[in-house]
Amino acid sequence: MKALALLATLITGSILLYGTMDFPAWGDPQDPAAVYLSPYYIENAVRETHVPNLVTAILGDYRGYDTMFETVVIYCAGMVVVSVLRRSKNDRPENKT
Amino acid sequence: MKLLRERTEKQRLGESLIIQTSVRLMVPFVQLFGLYVIVHGHYSPGGGFQGGVILGSSFVMLALAFDQKSSLRLMSERANAILGNTGAIIFVGVGALCAICGGLFLDYSALDVLIPLGPVEWRSFGIFLVEVGVGLAVMSIMVSLFWDLGSAGKMDEGL
Amino acid sequence: MIWTLDLLILLLVVICAIAAISVKDLLSATIIFGVYSFLMCLLWAEMGAVDVAFTEATVGAGVSTVLFIAAILHTSRRSKD
Numbered sequence: 001m002k003a004l005a006l007l008a009t010l011i012t013g014s015i016l017l018y019g020t021m022d023f024p025a026w027g028d029p030q031d032p033a034a035v036y037l038s039p040y041y042i043e044n045a046v047r048e049t050h051v052p053n054l055v056t057a058i059l060g061d062y063r064g065y066d067t068m069f070e071t072v073v074i075y076c077a078g079m080v081v082v083s084v085l086r087r088s089k090n091d092r093p094e095n096k097t
Numbered sequence: 098m099k100l101l102r103e104r105t106e107k108q109r110l111g112e113s114l115i116i117q118t119s120v121r122l123m124v125p126f127v128q129l130f131g132l133y134v135i136v137h138g139h140y141s142p143g144g145g146f147q148g149g150v151i152l153g154s155s156f157v158m159l160a161l162a163f164d165q166k167s168s169l170r171l172m173s174e175r176a177n178a179i180l181g182n183t184g185a186i187i188f189v190g191v192g193a194l195c196a197i198c199g200g201l202f203l204d205y206s207a208l209d210v211l212i213p214l215g216p217v218e219w220r221s222f223g224i225f226l227v228e229v230g231v232g233l234a235v236m237s238i239m240v241s242l243f244w245d246l247g248s249a250g251k252m253d254e255g256l
Numbered sequence: 257m258i259w260t261l262d263l264l265i266l267l268l269v270v271i272c273a274i275a276a277i278s279v280k281d282l283l284s285a286t287i288i289f290g291v292y293s294f295l296m297c298l299l300w301a302e303m304g305a306v307d308v309a310f311t312e313a314t315v316g317a318g319v320s321t322v323l324f325i326a327a328i329l330h331t332s333r334r335s336k337d
Contacts, residue, residue, distance in 0.1 A: 051221055055144075055307045060223075060224035064227070068192065078181065078237070086245055087249075147311055150319055154322075239319055243326060246327055
């Protein structure tokens with residue numbers, strides 16, 4: 001069983017590594033993401049939002065929906081943990097007699 | 098030997114004078130750094146999420162060094178819930194206010210009709226408002242996650 | 257990007273990942289996972305993604321380790337397999 005799991009892991013890992021061979025090199029100025037979208041942000045973000053940190057400008061303004069639903073996901077996680085784990089004093093077994 | 102073991106068993110796990118004193122000294126600075134990370138997110142790495150986690154981890158540190166009751170005295174459960182919901186409502190409310198003022202959802206330049214600062218300044222200020230909302234929500238969620246996981250939901254002494 | 261530093265950090269990341277899933281004591285596995293998160297933070301900071309590195313350092317190495325320890329202290333410390 002353990003050998004089978006190791007085999008499955010190795011095959012999946014090698015397929016994933018094979019898939020990364022098509023990626024552009026790190027910091028390649030000719031890859032698609034750096035050709036179409038990034039120059040717009042680099043040229044216009046500071047002029048349009050007056051925020052020197054590009055990451056904050058993109059996360060807060062251009063991709064505001066992304067940040068909003070990230071907050072909603074964390075909020076839902078907190079609500080689920082509270083509603084599953086929180087016990088009020090009344091429904092403890094030693095008080096219920 | 099037996100007396101020593103009884104004494105160490107009576108003392109709670111991880112309760113030591115050095116840790117408590119250093120945590121008491123560190124907590125204000127950690128909270129100040131968290132506020133700095135939230136507010137200074139426009140100019141340096143950071144932002145609402147990271148600053149909120151740092152703010153929440155200061156309360157987690159208090160609950161680890163002392164017991165959970167003392168951290169609950171400083172920040173009650175009700176205040177924590179109110180802060181978290183306020184943070185989530187600030188984010189969605191700013192977005193909805195933009196839509197009400199005639200722009201698109203989360204298009205902060207539409208808020209110019211309320212206070213005329215100029216659309217570009219409003220985009221900068223809207224990002225700041227949103228970051229504060231994210232920071233409050235994340236801080237409250239992190240603290241309540243630790244409270245509930247650490248005391249198994251009973252809100253007693255904790256770990 | 258310095259390739260020797262990269263290679264060193266990536267080797268340590270792989271070693272930490274294998275150690276975290278093969279160790280029997282779950283508390284040790286949690287601490288090794290914290291080390292893994294911190295090495296990933298170093299890797300991101302070295303690649304220039306400082307915001308991601310900051311998030312990883314606060315969430316991955318800070319809060320999630322504490323939450324794992326809180327969960328382990330209320331369940332069992334020894335792993336079954």
